Amino acid sequence: MVRLTKIYTKTGDKGDTGLGDGSRVAKHDLRVEAYGTVDEANAVIGLARLHVDEVLDGILARIQNDLFDVGADLCTPFAENPKYPPLRLAGAKTLELEQEIDKFNADIPSLRSFILPAGNPAATHLHHARTVTRRAERIIVQLKEDQEISQSVLEYMNRLSDLLFVLARHANGKGKDDVLWVPGE
Amino acid sequence: MVRLTKIYTKTGDKGDTGLGDGSRVAKHDLRVEAYGTVDEANAVIGLARLHVDEVLDGILARIQNDLFDVGADLCTPFAENPKYPPLRLAGAKTLELEQEIDKFNADIPSLRSFILPAGNPAATHLHHARTVTRRAERIIVQLKEDQEISQSVLEYMNRLSDLLFVLARHANGKGKDDVLWVPGE
Amino acid sequence: MVRLTKIYTKTGDKGDTGLGDGSRVAKHDLRVEAYGTVDEANAVIGLARLHVDEVLDGILARIQNDLFDVGADLCTPFAENPKYPPLRLAGAKTLELEQEIDKFNADIPSLRSFILPAGNPAATHLHHARTVTRRAERIIVQLKEDQEISQSVLEYMNRLSDLLFVLARHANGKGKDDVLWVPGE
Numbered sequence: 001m002v003r004l005t006k007i008y009t010k011t012g013d014k015g016d017t018g019l020g021d022g023s024r025v026a027k028h029d030l031r032v033e034a035y036g037t038v039d040e041a042n043a044v045i046g047l048a049r050l051h052v053d054e055v056l057d058g059i060l061a062r063i064q065n066d067l068f069d070v071g072a073d074l075c076t077p078f079a080e081n082p083k084y085p086p087l088r089l090a091g092a093k094t095l096e097l098e099q100e101i102d103k104f105n106a107d108i109p110s111l112r113s114f115i116l117p118a119g120n121p122a123a124t125h126l127h128h129a130r131t132v133t134r135r136a137e138r139i140i141v142q143l144k145e146d147q148e149i150s151q152s153v154l155e156y157m158n159r160l161s162d163l164l165f166v167l168a169r170h171a172n173g174k175g176k177d178d179v180l181w182v183p184g185e
Numbered sequence: 186m187v188r189l190t191k192i193y194t195k196t197g198d199k200g201d202t203g204l205g206d207g208s209r210v211a212k213h214d215l216r217v218e219a220y221g222t223v224d225e226a227n228a229v230i231g232l233a234r235l236h237v238d239e240v241l242d243g244i245l246a247r248i249q250n251d252l253f254d255v256g257a258d259l260c261t262p263f264a265e266n267p268k269y270p271p272l273r274l275a276g277a278k279t280l281e282l283e284q285e286i287d288k289f290n291a292d293i294p295s296l297r298s299f300i301l302p303a304g305n306p307a308a309t310h311l312h313h314a315r316t317v318t319r320r321a322e323r324i325i326v327q328l329k330e331d332q333e334i335s336q337s338v339l340e341y342m343n344r345l346s347d348l349l350f351v352l353a354r355h356a357n358g359k360g361k362d363d364v365l366w367v368p369g370e
Numbered sequence: 371m372v373r374l375t376k377i378y379t380k381t382g383d384k385g386d387t388g389l390g391d392g393s394r395v396a397k398h399d400l401r402v403e404a405y406g407t408v409d410e411a412n413a414v415i416g417l418a419r420l421h422v423d424e425v426l427d428g429i430l431a432r433i434q435n436d437l438f439d440v441g442a443d444l445c446t447p448f449a450e451n452p453k454y455p456p457l458r459l460a461g462a463k464t465l466e467l468e469q470e471i472d473k474f475n476a477d478i479p480s481l482r483s484f485i486l487p488a489g490n491p492a493a494t495h496l497h498h499a500r501t502v503t504r505r506a507e508r509i510i511v512q513l514k515e516d517q518e519i520s521q522s523v524l525e526y527m528n529r530l531s532d533l534l535f536v537l538a539r540h541a542n543g544k545g546k547d548d549v550l551w552v553p554g555e
């Protein structure tokens with residue numbers, strides 16, 4: 001169990017830090033970059049929660065909890081005989097996102113161009129969260145180049161940015177207030 | 186023409202994705218990083234729009250549209266005989282930004298120190314947008330190390346962060362409410 | 371003394387830029403990434419200031435000023451015989467942060483799990499600032515791999531994210547409104 005008490009320990013003042021399994025790496029290690037960026041995406045989802053309706057707030061609260069499962073998964077390197085069974089993100093979490101994408105997307109007209117990331121506060125913050133989630137996804141994919149990564153994490157992050165897009169449109173009057181990109185205008 | 190319908194396709198679940206010309210690259214490819222970060226800057230400009238006056242809102246709306254031209258330019262590698270003529274960012278877009286910088290800067294006292302990125306909501310969000318735009322610029326410059334990049338894109342992004350600075354000061358009572366950095370205080 | 375007048379100079383349109391000592395580097399040089407990300411963290415702290423009480427606002431204003439000392443330190447490479455004495459971040463600045471962490475943490479229950487980066491606007495924006503500060507710290511640590519970096523800067527950035535965490539909890543009804551992560555829920 002994680003415990004947070006005194007908060008600062010000074011052990012990281014030289015630039016190295018601990019992973020979930022206790023091993024030490026540099027703070028700019030890709031693994032730390034990965035869960036650090038998931039943490040940032042989580043915070044920006046928190047900002048979106050300040051503006052959405054109750055239904056969306058419930059969905060985003062669950063996602064915020066999920067993202068700590070993602071972080072727990074990412075902070076624990078795969079090992080042959082781990083001392084304790086590591087927490088891995090459940091694959092069912094992605095299914096849940098897909099069902100929500102389908103449900104909210106059903107109400108929204110399809111698009112013949114991109115939409116500006118703008119509109120009301122809820123929609124705009126959801127677009128912001130979408131882009132930071134995609135930045136986290138990119139780093140996780142980079143980490144995958146030389147470390148084993150849970151496939152569930154990759155799928156979850158990929159689907160999450162799509163759900164955030166659909167929720168942004170939903171929040172913008174079910175797409176009614178979305179403004180289309182006009183190429184080269 | 187871009188079409189957005191079902192939104193999630195699962196084709197990117199392994200970590201690779203498609204560019205504008207259909208070629209596949211890793212999601213952490215610098216080109217994807219570049220337009221992905223332009224997308225993020227665009228979203229943060231959307232946040233600023235929630236707080237600015239009508240004149241600035243019009244300018245930022247146009248810039249949001251321009252940034253999809255930037256993204257279209259970046260997502261399409263330069264090629265000898267492209268199947269279709271690619272969309273490239275018009276150089277005139279940068280001129281427009283320069284005229285706006287000059288116009289808004291004329292009203293504002295020059296500075297003998299940096300200003301804190303603070304003040305009213307409009308100014309602060311414009312500062313935020315300024316810093317994310319500069320992050321996008323840095324990645325585009327990095328991409329330029331091994332790929333051809335439109336010079337218009339480099340100039341546009343460089344000028345855009347300067348316009349956002351001037352607009353931030355304009356929004357802060359034409360610089361009256363700006364607080365100066367006091368070195369070593 | 372820094373002077374800001376015409377704002378855009380076009381000298382950076384090719385992708386290189388000047389450091390504090392006048393030397394030219396690419397815009398994606400790690401040193402520029404480092405102070406550019408400190409600038410971004412500073413802007414997000416500015417956003418938090420829009421929502422906190424007067425006491426916290428005073429603390430964050432001082433920190434915003436400090437972060438320009440951090441930027442001045444980072445933008446000036448260490449040199450044998452510098453033409454002018456460079457500004458370096460005072461070590462005492464970190465002590466100030468530690469005292470504030472201890473003071474605000476004393477009022478807050480310790481934790482048996484992580485908390486969701488959510489709650490009221492002040493808390494949520496402080497969490498956002500925490501995560502961007504940590505991103506800046508990671509880049510500074512990376513820069514340290516091949517350049518001399520002030521130890522005071524590393525310590526300051528490490529402690530700053532911890533203070534932002536404690537202030538976020540303080541703002542959330544002294545931790546009363548914090549929601550705990552439930553692993554694997």
Ligand code: B12
Binds near residue numbers: 008070085485487
């Ligand atoms: C990775 C990590 C993070 C990541 C990701 C976390 C995530 N899950 O998404 C991020 C970046 C978000 C993070 C943030 C913070 N963190 Co942190 N984090 C960690 C770290 C390294 C691992 C935590 C984790 O998620 N583990 C995975 C979970 C599932 O593990 P677990 O709950 O321990 O469960 C396992 C054990 O129970 C084990 N087990 C089973 N039976 C038994 C029996 C025994 C005897 C044992 C030992 C184990 C065991 O099996 C389980 C499954 O694997 C810990 C240090 C550590 N190694 O524990 C610090 C740590 C908890 N963090 C710390 C801090 C300070 C923070 C921040 C405040 C930093 C900041 N300023 O932002 C924030 C708080 C964020 C918040 N919202 O609350 C400190 C707390 C210090 C203190 N005592 O006060 C720690 C201890 C690091 C340190 N030494 O400084 N953190």
Ligand code: B12
Binds near residue numbers: 162191
């Ligand atoms: C790059 C890209 C992005 C980038 C940048 C876009 C930009 N312009 O700034 C970013 C990161 C912003 C992005 C975001 C998103 N995207 Co996107 N994106 C693309 C991609 C790869 C290229 C789009 C583009 O801008 N092309 C450049 C423009 C100018 O091209 P064009 O309009 O097609 O015009 C050319 C053609 O018309 C051609 N042409 C002329 N005559 C003819 C005739 C024929 C027959 C043909 C074929 C072509 C042709 O010449 C023109 C000029 O070159 C497309 C896939 C693809 N290859 O098209 C996906 C794609 C459109 N995106 C997709 C999705 C899902 C999204 C997001 C929802 C993802 C998310 N969760 O965030 C968001 C939505 C953002 C928004 N605000 O609306 C999906 C849509 C799936 C669907 N059908 O529902 C696509 C199809 C990718 C995929 N297969 O999954 N995207």
Ligand code: B12
Binds near residue numbers: 373
């Ligand atoms: C690094 C830097 C930044 C960084 C970090 C700054 C920090 N401290 O955190 C960041 C990224 C934040 C930044 C942002 C911006 N910057 Co800037 N920045 C610089 C740079 C390279 C160094 C500034 C610095 O902090 N120096 C360290 C301090 C301590 O140095 P100093 O005050 O000069 O003090 C020293 C001197 O006085 C010297 N000294 C002592 N005696 C004497 C005597 C003589 C004769 C001399 C020469 C020196 C000297 O010793 C002192 C200690 O070392 C300058 C260019 C330059 N080389 O000066 C541009 C510069 C000031 N920035 C500029 C601009 C445009 C901006 C932005 C508007 C860009 C944007 N669109 O976002 C923003 C504004 C931000 C704000 N909030 O106000 C322009 C201004 C152009 C103009 N004239 O209008 C400059 C001149 C760069 C350029 N040529 O384009 N910047």
Ligand SMILES: C[C@H]1O[C@@H](n2cnc3c(N)ncnc32)[C@H](O)[C@@H]1O
Binds near residue numbers: 217
């Ligand atoms: C919609 C388009 O966005 C690009 N794409 C796919 N995943 C990401 C990501 N994590 N970040 C940025 N861009 C991405 C691909 O080019 C895709 O076709």
Ligand SMILES: C[C@H]1O[C@@H](n2cnc3c(N)ncnc32)[C@H](O)[C@@H]1O
Binds near residue numbers: 320323388390397406
């Ligand atoms: C104002 C100062 O900011 C730095 N600079 C120039 N371009 C960028 C960018 N995209 N991101 C961060 N810093 C930048 C240079 O050092 C310049 O002199």
Ligand SMILES: C[C@H]1O[C@@H](n2cnc3c(N)ncnc32)[C@H](O)[C@@H]1O
Binds near residue numbers: 018504507
């Ligand atoms: C709380 C946990 O966060 C991780 N950690 C330490 N410093 C950073 C940083 N700058 N960014 C992201 N994660 C960090 C370490 O794993 C630490 O134990």
Ligand SMILES: [Mg+2]
Binds near residue numbers: 158159161162197
């Ligand atoms: Mg995707």
Ligand SMILES: [Mg+2]
Binds near residue numbers: 344346347
């Ligand atoms: Mg510039």
Ligand SMILES: [Mg+2]
Binds near residue numbers: 012528529531
């Ligand atoms: Mg730390």
